[in-house]
Amino acid sequence: MSATALKFRQASAGSAAFIAYSALIYLFLYLPIVVIVLFAFDAKPVPGLPLAGFTTGWFAQASADPVLVGALLTSTKLAFFSAALATALAMPAAMVLAWFPTRFKSLILCLVLGPVVLPQLVLGLGFVSLLRGAPNLVGEPAIVLAHTTMTASYATMVLYSRLLGFRRSYIEAAMNLGANELTVFREVILPLTLPALIAVFLLAFTDAFGEFIVAWFVAGFTKTLPIVIWTSLRQVISPKVNAISTIIILASLALSVLAQLWVIRQARPSARVGA
Amino acid sequence: MTKRAGDIELVKVSKRYSGAAAVDDVSIAIEAGEFVTVLGPSGCGKSTLLRMVSGFVEPDEGDVRIGGASVTGLPPYRRDTAMVFQDYALFPHRTVAQNIAFGLRMRRMEKSQIARKVDAMLELLNLAGFGNRRIGEISGGQAQRVALGRALVVEPAVLLLDEPLGALDLKLRKQMQAELKGIHRKLKLTFIAVTHDQEEALNLSDRIAVMNAGRIEQFADPETIYNRPASRFVADFVGEANLFDATVIGPGMAQLVGDGSTVALSGDGLPPPGSRLTLAVRPEAIAVAATGKGVAAIIEDILFSGSVRRIVGRLANGQRVTAMQPAAAFTPALGQSAVFAWTAEAAWIIRP
Amino acid sequence: MERISGGSPTILPSQRRRRRFALAGLAPLVLWQLVFFVVPLLILLVISFWTMRNYRLEPGFSLENYRAVFADPALWRSLVLSLETAFFVTLACALLGYPVAYFIAKKAGRFRIVLLIAVIAPFWISIVMRISAWRILLGENGVINQALISLGLTSEPLGGLLYSPVSTAIGLVYAYLPLYVLPLYAAIDRIQDSWIDAAKDLNAGPVRAFLEVTLPLSLPGLVVGAVFCFIFGLGEFVTPALLGGGKQLLIAQIIQDEFQRRQDWPGGAAIAMVLLAIVFTLLLLSMRYLRIASGERP
Numbered sequence: 001m002s003a004t005a006l007k008f009r010q011a012s013a014g015s016a017a018f019i020a021y022s023a024l025i026y027l028f029l030y031l032p033i034v035v036i037v038l039f040a041f042d043a044k045p046v047p048g049l050p051l052a053g054f055t056t057g058w059f060a061q062a063s064a065d066p067v068l069v070g071a072l073l074t075s076t077k078l079a080f081f082s083a084a085l086a087t088a089l090a091m092p093a094a095m096v097l098a099w100f101p102t103r104f105k106s107l108i109l110c111l112v113l114g115p116v117v118l119p120q121l122v123l124g125l126g127f128v129s130l131l132r133g134a135p136n137l138v139g140e141p142a143i144v145l146a147h148t149t150m151t152a153s154y155a156t157m158v159l160y161s162r163l164l165g166f167r168r169s170y171i172e173a174a175m176n177l178g179a180n181e182l183t184v185f186r187e188v189i190l191p192l193t194l195p196a197l198i199a200v201f202l203l204a205f206t207d208a209f210g211e212f213i214v215a216w217f218v219a220g221f222t223k224t225l226p227i228v229i230w231t232s233l234r235q236v237i238s239p240k241v242n243a244i245s246t247i248i249i250l251a252s253l254a255l256s257v258l259a260q261l262w263v264i265r266q267a268r269p270s271a272r273v274g275a
Numbered sequence: 276m277t278k279r280a281g282d283i284e285l286v287k288v289s290k291r292y293s294g295a296a297a298v299d300d301v302s303i304a305i306e307a308g309e310f311v312t313v314l315g316p317s318g319c320g321k322s323t324l325l326r327m328v329s330g331f332v333e334p335d336e337g338d339v340r341i342g343g344a345s346v347t348g349l350p351p352y353r354r355d356t357a358m359v360f361q362d363y364a365l366f367p368h369r370t371v372a373q374n375i376a377f378g379l380r381m382r383r384m385e386k387s388q389i390a391r392k393v394d395a396m397l398e399l400l401n402l403a404g405f406g407n408r409r410i411g412e413i414s415g416g417q418a419q420r421v422a423l424g425r426a427l428v429v430e431p432a433v434l435l436l437d438e439p440l441g442a443l444d445l446k447l448r449k450q451m452q453a454e455l456k457g458i459h460r461k462l463k464l465t466f467i468a469v470t471h472d473q474e475e476a477l478n479l480s481d482r483i484a485v486m487n488a489g490r491i492e493q494f495a496d497p498e499t500i501y502n503r504p505a506s507r508f509v510a511d512f513v514g515e516a517n518l519f520d521a522t523v524i525g526p527g528m529a530q531l532v533g534d535g536s537t538v539a540l541s542g543d544g545l546p547p548p549g550s551r552l553t554l555a556v557r558p559e560a561i562a563v564a565a566t567g568k569g570v571a572a573i574i575e576d577i578l579f580s581g582s583v584r585r586i587v588g589r590l591a592n593g594q595r596v597t598a599m600q601p602a603a604a605f606t607p608a609l610g611q612s613a614v615f616a617w618t619a620e621a622a623w624i625i626r627p
Numbered sequence: 628m629e630r631i632s633g634g635s636p637t638i639l640p641s642q643r644r645r646r647r648f649a650l651a652g653l654a655p656l657v658l659w660q661l662v663f664f665v666v667p668l669l670i671l672l673v674i675s676f677w678t679m680r681n682y683r684l685e686p687g688f689s690l691e692n693y694r695a696v697f698a699d700p701a702l703w704r705s706l707v708l709s710l711e712t713a714f715f716v717t718l719a720c721a722l723l724g725y726p727v728a729y730f731i732a733k734k735a736g737r738f739r740i741v742l743l744i745a746v747i748a749p750f751w752i753s754i755v756m757r758i759s760a761w762r763i764l765l766g767e768n769g770v771i772n773q774a775l776i777s778l779g780l781t782s783e784p785l786g787g788l789l790y791s792p793v794s795t796a797i798g799l800v801y802a803y804l805p806l807y808v809l810p811l812y813a814a815i816d817r818i819q820d821s822w823i824d825a826a827k828d829l830n831a832g833p834v835r836a837f838l839e840v841t842l843p844l845s846l847p848g849l850v851v852g853a854v855f856c857f858i859f860g861l862g863e864f865v866t867p868a869l870l871g872g873g874k875q876l877l878i879a880q881i882i883q884d885e886f887q888r889r890q891d892w893p894g895g896a897a898i899a900m901v902l903l904a905i906v907f908t909l910l911l912l913s914m915r916y917l918r919i920a921s922g923e924r925p
Contacts, residue, residue, distance in 0.1 A: 014833075018730045022742075025727045029749050029804065032760030035770060039763060046768075089659055092652035100649040108653065111660050117855070117910060119862020121879050122899050125886060126667025129674055129896070149663040152656060169364035172331055175351040176358045177378030177429060181648060187377075191368045203751070210753025212865060217886070226755040233759055233869060245756045256751035260744045333639050348639035 033249055040242040058243035068244050071228040075209050078140060078224065082147035083204035087197060089152045094159035095189070099168065115153040123150065124217035131218060142218035147211055151204035158203070162196045195262045202259035206252050280342035281307040281432040281465035283328060288337030290323050297323040298334070299489035305482075307342075307432075310459050310466040312476040315486035316512065321469045322437060324486070328467065329435050330354045342432060352381070357426035358435040362442070363418050365410045371421050372397070372406035378429035396424045399458075416447045423455075427462065436468035440475060452478050473513045477501065485509045503623055510555035510625060517561070517596050518625075519554045523547065527619065529554070533592030536570040541619035546626070553625040558585070560621035561598035564605060569616030572596055574607045588615060668903075675896035684892060692897030702881065702898065709878040710905075712792065713860035716799040720807040720856045721849060723800065728811035728848075729841075733820070743812060750805040758798050758869045765789040765797070765870070790872025798866040803859050807852035814848025815841070847920050854913045858906050878902060 044052040062068050115123055127146050131138050174184045212226035219227055232241050283305040290298040298320045305311050313321040326332040327339055330351035339347050346354050365374050372393050379389045397403050400420040426434055440448045456479055459466050470476055476483050477497045484494040493505040504510035507518055521529040525548055527540050563586050572588030586598045596615050607613040676688045696702055731742045764770045765788040772784040788794060818841055826836040864879040885895030
């Protein structure tokens with residue numbers, strides 16, 4: 001056998017090993033998700049093997065459960081507010097950080113990044129302590145405040161890094177042709193960054209929807225979906241919960257995949273002129 | 276702004292970044308309708324100068340005047356300038372026609388009038404039929420013209436061009452130089468271009484401002500810049516020049532420092548004997564011979580490039596001298612001694 | 628591009644306008660983060676010096692809570708166990724994640740983006756749901772045991788799978804592996820193939836090329852991932868609460884317990900501050916390292 005052929009064999013063997021190994025990791029990552037979806041459709045009242053038979057009954061039961069449905073609605077509502085607030089806070093700040101010479105820039109970046117890198121537990125405790133002075137906020141307002149703080153943090157970072165790659169000359173060209181700051185934003189910045197903004201909103205929404213740790217501390221009697229699931233886990237896991245989890249998981253996967261596709265597509269340099 | 280005079284004046288402008296001066300106490304007056312090129316190596320401050328006129332950079336000191344009125348402190352959208360950006364900055368979410376129409380829309384012009392003006396501009400730039408193309412669907416040369424059209428259509432008092440042809444390949448660049456020159460002749464606007472390409476500057480401009488380290492070294496028409504450089508930097512940067520340090524030893528005579536060869540000088544008002552000066556001699560003005568009057572050098576390198584031959588020698592003082600000879604002329608052999616000679620008129624004197 | 632003052636006595640209208648824009652853009656976020664992030668942490672810090680008397684918070688300045696963190700053997704054991712667990716989880720994530728990140732960055736070709744997104748996507752699903760799935764998988768009558776029995780590999784269900792430090796570790800690795808792959812991918816992606824080829828061209832074997840070029844150049848990604856993984860592994864109580872069984876509590880569970888069940892806020896706050904100190908130290912060290920690695924002078 002020639003040396004090249006041997007090398008090629010080694011290379012393809014190496015690639016095969018890589019593929020096999022990566023497949024195992026992906027299996028590891030998706031196995032629990034598959035399990036939840038699987039048992040949401042299984043007739044057995046206590047999840048376990050062997051499977052008893054296909055049913056969609058748990059979905060019907062879940063949709064008839066006022067606690068589950070109420071929690072789903074609450075979570076959706078609160079996550080929407082948090083995501084909207086976070087995006088609204090993040091965009092102007094990211095523009096300034098990316099495009100204006102700013103004093104204390106690294107300090108501000110640390111402040112912005114803080115809630116992402118510190119343990120969520122500590123964040124939750126901090127909120128509990130803060131709420132001691134404002135007990136009226138416990139519950140839904142507190143959850144929105146907390147989730148906005150957390151999601152605004154990486155919303156700013158994502159937008160900031162995206163805007164760093166934004167061609168400044170687009171803005172300058174528009175200004176040069178007579179557009180003032182607001183017009184530049186409406187005519188140039190917004191249309192060109194809209195996908196990134198939507199992506200950031202979706203990520204923030206998904207994250208706020210599923211966030212449990214901080215919400216658990218500040219929720220009071222408010223029941224978000226993760227809190228209801230957590231509480232139900234104290235007992236035997238009902239397939240009803242699997243059914244609603246299935247819906248949420250599929251929605252979360254869809255939203256986050258969509259959002260990330262947008263973020264990554266935006267990351268590529270925009271169509272180069274005359275390439 | 277009733278009078279749309281396109282004359283520009285920079286008065287003692289300076290701009291420092293982190294302590295280092297990008298533009299250092301520059302004063303320059305450009306007449307309306309002139310095509311001026313600011314020429315210099317990268318980092319010399321020429322782009323900062325251009326951005327001061329457009330309003331993207333404010334000077335730390337000094338004043339910028341357009342049409343006699345100070346515009347310092349005015350935002351870019353209040354200045355009667357339009358810029359062609361180095362990367363063109365054509366909006367990718369708009370078509371060719373929409374890009375050209377942008378400035379007119381900002382001026383709240385009527386729709387039908389905008390359409391008419393855009394069509395006329397597409398016509399002028401040989402882009403008729405391309406109006407509905409997306410920016411990603413046109414070639415580099417077309418993009419260059421769209422950028423030009425987008426700036427010209429608003430009829431600015433001053434057109435600013437930031438390395439306008441830098442992104443084009445050589446052949447296209449030549450063609451666009453001619454087009455640009457033609458458009459300038461037709462519209463009679465003030466054009467200020469910034470470039471590091473000396474050939475482009477020499478071809479395009481009425482006057483060239485050569486910039487180095489934040490200062491303007493010389494501001495003159497292309498012939499003067501090329502034939503009578505005001506400083507060593509200009510002589511070296513524009514075209515190619517052999518620079519010799521010399522001492523005046525008598526009327527019309529000088530001696531090369533560290534070499535001992537004497538050379539003839541021409542012109543009136545030469546400095547008195549004993550004073551130092553620098554001679555700039557273009558390679559094409561130097562003739563190489565086996566013997567005779569001139570400066571002796573050892574031949575180090577001979578490069579053949581079609582019609583001419585480049586001969587590099589080393590003087591006794593270690594300095595290199597380059598001559599450009601017709602390929603048919605005498606060719607010495609490597610390592611041999613030869614004589615490099617030029618006329619007194621070919622040696623331009625730069626006073627320190 | 629800091630403007631050096633001194634040379635410009637006058638502020639131009641256009642500059643004043645820019646400053647106003649900058650201020651208006653930054654102020655909302657900065658104020659928000661001050662009120663809802665910095666102030667809460669400061670309050671927590673203050674509370675950690677207070678005391679509890681008759682189930683009421685009593686302001687004061689007492690170091691008793693901090694003494695307790697290090698003097699109480701149970702607390703101390705939890706802290707050490709938490710650090711060990713976080714360390715093990717980080718190590719496991721690095722070892723499991725590196726080949727995948729390498730595969731995505733260098734071998735996946737046009738599937739790169741799809742595979743990258745597929746790694747990260749599970750991270751966006753609520754941790755409560757993801758971890759609850761592992762109970763179905765690891766339980767005594769769970770999927771894994773049933774599968775093992777039906778395959779004839781074991782006759783009795785393995786009892787130790789769920790509610791053990793091992794199951795906690797599995798859950799944490801599962802939860803934070805995506806978080807580790809992301810920075811690793813970013814670091815490996817930046818390594819140009821030609822550098823690796825150059826090493827091989829200079830007669831380095833694949834292993835040598837990896838050790839001399841790929842590994843050192845991906846080290847920043849390894850560090851960033853490790854810091855995140857460690858911090859998250861240290862400060863989480865969902866996974867140990869759902870999978871750990873409660874025989875050996877991790878420090879995060881104890882903090883949660885102090886606050887929610889025992890209502891001893893000062894005690895909990897003090898432990899949280901110790902945790903925070905560890906996290907800060909790690910962050911500072913890693914930032915210092917990254918700054919040196921990126922060529923900046925420390």
